[in-house]
Amino acid sequence: MTGVQIIFYIIAAFILVTALLAVTTRRIFRAAIWLLFSLVGIAGLFFWMDVEFIAAVQIVVYVGGIVVLIIFSIFLTQQSGSEMKQPKLSSKIFSVLAAVFGFGLFYTLISQYNFQPATGKVFSVDVGEIGTQLLSTTKHGFILPFEVVSILLLAAMIGCIVIAMKSKTATDE
Template structure:
């Protein structure tokens, strides 16, 4: 058992512990912060496997983006500082059964799948390689998902503008303006 194995188990257990705390915490803000710690531990796992680029992206997207957004939306909800009501017993049982069966299914599939070691040479995450990979349309290129995400983000942008747009106010008649003056 060498140091990297120890670090792996420490980080893995942190991911699991903070994940569980996210689910079981009754204070919603604390749950968000535990989620944050869990995601940071995942980034730590990536760093352990020498995937610096993926780790940095994990932090930018999940920690800096998504969790901050979640915390913001928690701030905007009402009475978010209070404890959540305890869950209903019946629902607890059902959700427990469903979760355990889901876990069983996933682990069964993972156990039966034959993971073959990749024969492709690793790609150095230099700016040049990242750019090529992102815009290439050969076998391992990402131009198609890149464009799909572009369209998705554009749709989200337009949608949010439509939601946020103010309706034109009806101009008050001359009499009312006179009165308000």
């Protein structure tokens, strides 16, 4: 095994362990922190693949934006320290079956194709070109999804504030 493979397996194991901890922990704040570590691991994988721009976007958007928004929402609901209730047995069985089905589907799709390791630097797109295409209104531009995501985040913040205000007034009465 080469050093490149060892580094990949270390990063992949870190991502998988932290993602598993994020979905299995019973405390919601800890789940958000484990999600943060998992997303940082994915950014590390992008840095390892020499895709610095995507890694920086991963850190700024997901780690710096989404996870902070999730943690802010958790604190607004005033239940950051409480334990989540134990899921029903039927929910656990359905979750395990869905995970097994997903792994089976991924294994089937991956085994159908003969993936070969890339040789040399595969990604040679200029950062200026990525920015131009991201904010372009032409056929292959991404300005509309960019604006839709910003409206979605705004709606999520407003929804979190409304939920927090309702629970606060209900406890005051």
